[in-house]
Amino acid sequence: MDRHVMEALGKARVVVENGRVVEVTEPKIKYCPLFAKHRGIKEITKESIKENIEFRIKDFGLFTKNRVVEESRYIVPFGASEILMSALKRKAIDVAVIVADCAGTIITSNPNLVQGLCGRISGIIETSPILEVIEKIEKAGGVVLNKKTAEINQFEGVKKAIELDYKKIAVTVTNLEDAKRCKSLENDEIKILTFGVHLTGIEGSEEIAKYFDLVTACASKVLREKLKGKIKAQIGKTIPIFALSDFGKEILLERAKDLDKVLISIENLPVLNDNQPKPLI
Numbered sequence: 001m002d003r004h005v006m007e008a009l010g011k012a013r014v015v016v017e018n019g020r021v022v023e024v025t026e027p028k029i030k031y032c033p034l035f036a037k038h039r040g041i042k043e044i045t046k047e048s049i050k051e052n053i054e055f056r057i058k059d060f061g062l063f064t065k066n067r068v069v070e071e072s073r074y075i076v077p078f079g080a081s082e083i084l085m086s087a088l089k090r091k092a093i094d095v096a097v098i099v100a101d102c103a104g105t106i107i108t109s110n111p112n113l114v115q116g117l118c119g120r121i122s123g124i125i126e127t128s129p130i131l132e133v134i135e136k137i138e139k140a141g142g143v144v145l146n147k148k149t150a151e152i153n154q155f156e157g158v159k160k161a162i163e164l165d166y167k168k169i170a171v172t173v174t175n176l177e178d179a180k181r182c183k184s185l186e187n188d189e190i191k192i193l194t195f196g197v198h199l200t201g202i203e204g205s206e207e208i209a210k211y212f213d214l215v216t217a218c219a220s221k222v223l224r225e226k227l228k229g230k231i232k233a234q235i236g237k238t239i240p241i242f243a244l245s246d247f248g249k250e251i252l253l254e255r256a257k258d259l260d261k262v263l264i265s266i267e268n269l270p271v272l273n274d275n276q277p278k279p280l281i
Helices: 033-039 046-060 080-089 111-118 131-139 154-163 176-183 221-225 246-256
Strands: 003-007 013-017 020-024 095-100 104-108 123-126 142-144 168-173 191-196 214-216 233-235 241-243
Touching: 013 046, 020 046, 080 095, 080 111, 080 168, 080 191, 080 214, 080 246, 095 111, 095 154, 104 111, 104 154, 131 142, 154 168, 154 176, 168 176, 176 191, 191 246, 214 246, 233 246, 241 246
Parallel strands: 095 168, 168 191, 191 214
Antiparallel strands: 003 013, 003 123, 013 020, 095 104, 104 142, 214 241, 233 241
16 A cells, blocks of 8 residues: 655645545645635635645646656746756756655756656655656656655755765755755755745744755745845745745746746845735744
């Protein structure tokens, strides 16, 4: 039996076994502007979450052997995967260390693989290896950290990327401790870009701006309120992504080059509109 656990829309915990949704916990977030705009979900409930996950399973094979692993289209203008996709295409980074359902931690320099695996998922907590998906990932130029267990270990993923002789390495992390550990691998030759994702509910810390290069604000109250004066650049106003370092700012600007209708302005950051997730936590 394969088993997958994902923190999905609303910060609800979803368990999928053998392609079937078997558990959905009560969502902590009731409204997400992205899902309202793109999927017409005005209120996040256990039922709407289950329907959305079942749609993803049917649409692109989420958590199953039918998983589509590559995608060249942008899902949203500036999601985490889109930003990494542009950075890889423009050689601002050499490789990305990401997490995928059915495979765990992945190391890849293929921008379409990053988009395919990460563009339409939420926070993967646990996953089981599915051989057919792993084979597709490897054929597309991905290195699976642990094919037997589908282990999720971003620190070990960065170490593997270094072993493979990559120098500018982006890594997605979901907590401050992982960001610290990955940053500890930097030296004069190795540059690590830590990209904080799925950070709803993160606790406030002065170290956030020290160890994260980029953060997606998700439905985080802390990131919207406690980073004033520390944000070097911002993209988006509803669910913004903040650059907290010069390296992060460089990566955001690389993404901006791939977009039209771009406004560049000097502001006191963050700049937020009224259409925020509800509630912020």
